[in-house]
Amino acid sequence: MKDRHEYSIGIEWTGNRGSGTSGYRDYGRELLIRAAGKPPLEGSADPTFHGDRDRWNPEELLVTALAQCHMLSYLHMAVRAGVVVTAYEDAASGVMRQQGIGGAFEEVVLRPRVTVADASMVDAARAAHAEARDACFIANSVNFPVRHEPEIMVASEV
Numbered sequence: 001m002k003d004r005h006e007y008s009i010g011i012e013w014t015g016n017r018g019s020g021t022s023g024y025r026d027y028g029r030e031l032l033i034r035a036a037g038k039p040p041l042e043g044s045a046d047p048t049f050h051g052d053r054d055r056w057n058p059e060e061l062l063v064t065a066l067a068q069c070h071m072l073s074y075l076h077m078a079v080r081a082g083v084v085v086t087a088y089e090d091a092a093s094g095v096m097r098q099q100g101i102g103g104a105f106e107e108v109v110l111r112p113r114v115t116v117a118d119a120s121m122v123d124a125a126r127a128a129h130a131e132a133r134d135a136c137f138i139a140n141s142v143n144f145p146v147r148h149e150p151e152i153m154v155a156s157e158v
Contacts, residue, residue, distance in 0.1 A: 077135065085115070110148050
């Protein structure tokens, strides 16, 4: 099917310190994430949950996926609108609340800072964020708000 896309990854737990999961503090949360043809990504739990702060945790990866998806959707919408983007960066953040042994994200806020080639493109550049929001597969798949606080700048004024 042309409109159906599958994504396969593998994870391998590398945190066995010799006694497996014999106790809550007796094992590491380290893991490797693999996908064909890509270097492995080192993962762990959030440090709050006994993870390694030097590795990516699932919560960071979720916020990253939302920011990356929005950026890629936005760049596509910018091209369609005739907006020449010369720089794009984001300072995204997410809030998760623990509830019992689980938890859930309350929201993610994307703060894209976009530079466009000309002042005449600012309005269309701002409007492209709404279109990108609607087009982002990841944002359309989560059950919490993904807010956007974009800043548009003009290259000649930076």
